[in-house]
Amino acid sequence: MVAHPNRSAASPGRPGRKANPFLPGDLASLPAYLTKLILLAAVVALACYSLPQLYSKQLWVPFAAVALATVLILWVYLGRRRIHLKYLVPGTLLLIVFQVYPIIYLISISVTNYGDGHFVNEQQAIAANIADSVEASPNAPTYSLAVATKGRPADCVTGAASCRDLSFVFFVTDLKGKVFLGTATGLEPVPRHGLVLSPSLGLLGPEGGLTVTAAPGWNFLGPVEVNNLGPRFEQYSVPLGHSKFLRAVDVTDAEVEQATLAYDKRTGELVNTSTGTVYKAVDGYFVPTKGSGQPLPTGFEAVIGAKNFTSVITSSEIRGPFLKILAWTFSFAILSVLGTFAIGLFLATVLNHPRLRGKSVYRSVYLLPYAVPGFVSILVWATMFNGEFGLINNLFHLHVAWLQNPWWAKFVILLTNLWLGFPYMFLVSIGVLQSIPADLVEAAQVDGCSGRRAFRHVTFPLLLVTVEPLLIGSFAFNFNNFNVIQLLTGGGPFTYNSVTAGSTDLVISYTYRLAFNQTSHEYGFAAALSVFLFILVAAISISGLRRTQAFRTMT
Numbered sequence: 259m260v261a262h263p264n265r266s267a268a269s270p271g272r273p274g275r276k277a278n279p280f281l282p283g284d285l286a287s288l289p290a291y292l293t294k295l296i297l298l299a300a301v302v303a304l305a306c307y308s309l310p311q312l313y314s315k316q317l318w319v320p321f322a323a324v325a326l327a328t329v330l331i332l333w334v335y336l337g338r339r340r341i342h343l344k345y346l347v348p349g350t351l352l353l354i355v356f357q358v359y360p361i362i363y364l365i366s367i368s369v370t371n372y373g374d375g376h377f378v379n380e381q382q383a384i385a386a387n388i389a390d391s392v393e394a395s396p397n398a399p400t401y402s403l404a405v406a407t408k409g410r411p412a413d414c415v416t417g418a419a420s421c422r423d424l425s426f427v428f429f430v431t432d433l434k435g436k437v438f439l440g441t442a443t444g445l446e447p448v449p450r451h452g453l454v455l456s457p458s459l460g461l462l463g464p465e466g467g468l469t470v471t472a473a474p475g476w477n478f479l480g481p482v483e484v485n486n487l488g489p490r491f492e493q494y495s496v497p498l499g500h501s502k503f504l505r506a507v508d509v510t511d512a513e514v515e516q517a518t519l520a521y522d523k524r525t526g527e528l529v530n531t532s533t534g535t536v537y538k539a540v541d542g543y544f545v546p547t548k549g550s551g552q553p554l555p556t557g558f559e560a561v562i563g564a565k566n567f568t569s570v571i572t573s574s575e576i577r578g579p580f581l582k583i584l585a586w587t588f589s590f591a592i593l594s595v596l597g598t599f600a601i602g603l604f605l606a607t608v609l610n611h612p613r614l615r616g617k618s619v620y621r622s623v624y625l626l627p628y629a630v631p632g633f634v635s636i637l638v639w640a641t642m643f644n645g646e647f648g649l650i651n652n653l654f655h656l657h658v659a660w661l662q663n664p665w666w667a668k669f670v671i672l673l674t675n676l677w678l679g680f681p682y683m684f685l686v687s688i689g690v691l692q693s694i695p696a697d698l699v700e701a702a703q704v705d706g707c708s709g710r711r712a713f714r715h716v717t718f719p720l721l722l723v724t725v726e727p728l729l730i731g732s733f734a735f736n737f738n739n740f741n742v743i744q745l746l747t748g749g750g751p752f753t754y755n756s757v758t759a760g761s762t763d764l765v766i767s768y769t770y771r772l773a774f775n776q777t778s779h780e781y782g783f784a785a786a787l788s789v790f791l792f793i794l795v796a797a798i799s800i801s802g803l804r805r806t807q808a809f810r811t812m813t
Contacts, residue, residue, distance in 0.1 A: 294335060301331055327351060361792075368785035369561055371542040374778050376557045380539060383558035384521050387528060387544060390555060391519040395502055398514035401430035401438075402458040402469040403506055405484050405491070406476040414483040421486045426479065428496060429470040430504065430512050431455065437470055440496035440504055440512075448473075459510050469510070484509045501531070519554075528554065541565075566786035579759035580768070586668070587764045591736040594675045595729055601676065602683025603721075607713075610691045621688075628681035636745040639674040664761035667747050671762055675742050679732070690724045691717070730802040734795050743767045765791050 305328040312321040331351075334343045370376075378386065407426040414421040428440035429448070435455075437448045454472035471478060484491055495515075496504040502516045518532045528537040528544055535551065537544040542560035543553040570580050609620055627635060642649040645659040660666045694717060702712040743749055749760030749767045758775065759768055765787060773784035 298332060298335060301328060364785050364788055367782055368566055368789045369563055370559055370782045371557070371562050371566075372559050372782040372785075373780040375555070376542050376559050376782075378556070378558055380558040380560075383544070383556045384528065386556040387554045388517045388519045388521065391530075392505075392515050392517050395514040395516040398502075398516075399432050400507075401432055401504070401512045402467045403510055403512040404429040404431075404470045405479045405487075405509070406470075406473065407479060408476065411477050411479045411483050414479065414486050421483070421488070421490070424487070426487070426491075426494075427476075428494075428504070428506070428512060429473065429476075429478075431458075431468050431470060433467060435468055442494075443497070445496050445498060445504060481509045562782075566783045567790065569783070570787075570790075579756055580765075583759060583763050583765055583768050586762070587737060590668075590672065590675075590739075590764060591733050593672055594679060594736040594739075595733050597672065597676045598679035598683045598732070599687075599725075599729060601680040602685075603687045605680070605684050606687035606691055610688060624684050625681050627677050628685075632678055633741060633745055635678055636674060636742055639670070639677070640746050643670050661747055662751050664751060667751060667762050671742060671746055674746060675736070675739070678742070679736075682732075686725055686728055687721065690721045693724075694720050726806045727803065730799055730806070733802070734799050737764070737795055737798075738766045738791070739764065740766045740770065744770075 305324055308324055309321060312318075312324065330347065334340050334347050405426050406429055407424055409424050411424075414424055430438050430440055430445075432438075435450075437450055437453060437455075438445050439448045452474045453470055455468040456471045458467035458469045479487075491506060494506065498504060498514065500516075501520055502514055504512050505515050506512045518530055519528050519537075520531055521528055526539065527547070529535070530537075536547045537554055538547050539558070539560075541562050542557045544557065545551075545553045570576055605624055608614065609617055609624075614620075640661070643660040645651065645657075645662060648660070650656065650660070651658060658666060660670050698716055698720070699712050702716045703709070707715065743762060743764050744767055747760070747762045749763040749771060751762075752760050758771055758778075760771075763771070769784045769787040769791065772778075772780045772787070
């Protein structure tokens with residue numbers, strides 16, 4: 259059939275009109291088209307919600323990434339062409355979000371001192387150190403305090419939530435009976451006309467001090483309402499100039515306080531006005547510029563380059579424990595791979611014998627450890643080797659502290675990992691053995707090879723061609739086998755002089771403890787170890803895969 263010359267191929271049945279690229283070609287695709295529009299609307303809604311949030315927080319890189327990703331998705335999926343991009347864009351975006359970005363973020367953290375004492379930026383650290391240096395101003399008077407508001411104080415009795423937006427001021431009275439109004443802008447005198455004053459119940463009470471209890475246009479808060487203000491009341495201060503301010507001591511008294519640290523905007527240094535000591539920012543610390551002395555308590559996040567990486571070598575406190583952990587990590591990974599492969603291959607060879615009966619029963623028994631969740635098996639083994647009430651000690655009448663002795667704990671870890679890992683190697687080995695042609699083994703035996711020599715020179719090399727990449731993957735997995743260490747020993751036992759590096763720690767569990775320890779959080783150093791671990795495992799894996807390719811070429 260010849261198409262009508264006036265009809266567009268893109269819009270059959272409608273002469274003289276071009277097909278709309280944004281509408282479906284037929285009614286059969288209408289549900290899918292509507293589904294696509296709903297998903298695109300969800301993407302736009304998510305972008306409309308997140309972009310203002312990112313803009314308000316001045317997160318320019320995430321802002322640009324979200325905007326570009328949204329435009330890209332709309333450009334790709336609102337057109338009929340660009341079919342290949344419709345399949346590539348989702349996977350690429352997910353790869354960037356869940357793989358590329360975490361790696362880049364990890365590397366960026368590894369070159370900083372981010373951790374305890376360094377969670378804030380420099381300006382926040384300056385403010386925190388100045389706040390920490392606050393102390394009562396010498397010879398300054400103490401005031402009796404009353405807290406007042408224009409709002410409804412009764413609403414603040416029910417709890418702190420109802421006090422969240424309640425604004426308040428200070429009415430303070432000195433020993434001479436003068437009344438002042440303290441706001442966020444300063445302290446100003448208030449005429450006593452129209453005020454109601456009562457004897458103070460606070461520190462000034464015995465000295466005859468007075469407290470304002472009523473004033474025209476103000477509602478006064480009682481002790482319960484003031485306490486419900488929470489941190490807002492505790493942090494409220496009235497500036498007095500010259501680094502001095504008025505702050506509440508409790509609900510009935512206030513005192514003049516002064517910060518001993520002052521920030522010099524010209525030099526970017528902190529100066530102790532009492533001692534004259536000058537502190538400058540160096541690698542995230544505020545350290546004295548002259549002589550020796552302790553840095554200020556609050557530091558800030560700063561880029562320190564490769565110091566986290568070099569400290570593994572230069573610091574004796576880190577180098578010794580880390581090298582021991584690294585040696586045990588290699589030993590654990592190598593012994594686990596060799597042990598599980600040897601047991602799995604042996605069982606597969608036995609089960610592959612043509613005259614063996616009941617293979618399905620044996621296969622089911624061998625796969626039992628693989629069927630049980632790994633964390634359950636690890637916890638069961640930890641209970642079995644408990645030194646006080648464990649099954650092993652009770653069954654054999656032993657008194658061995660398996661998990662409290664470094665060498666016995668390592669033995670238990672290896673034994674547990676063998677139990678967890680040999681079913682996988684058994685499955686792989688028996689699958690490969692069954693795929694090797696029996697003619698090759700028979701030909702070798704005809705040529706005079708015994709069964710062992712045929713296995714060694716024919717079967718085993720052919721098996722390694724398939725299994726060796728899996729052995730490399732198993733090595734990489736066991737190199738980072740966090741679960742078996744954390745659930746079985748927790749990295750311990752620990753010595754009295756080291757509560758961070760345990761006797762059975764792998765590098766991954768040691769890194770975890772550095773980052774998420776209950777007493778310290780060294781995120782920057784832990785990130786550096788993670789980068790080092792990634793590079794090390796990647797180098798070993800790439801080297802092994804290259805050797806595998808060379809092995810295949812030779813065979």
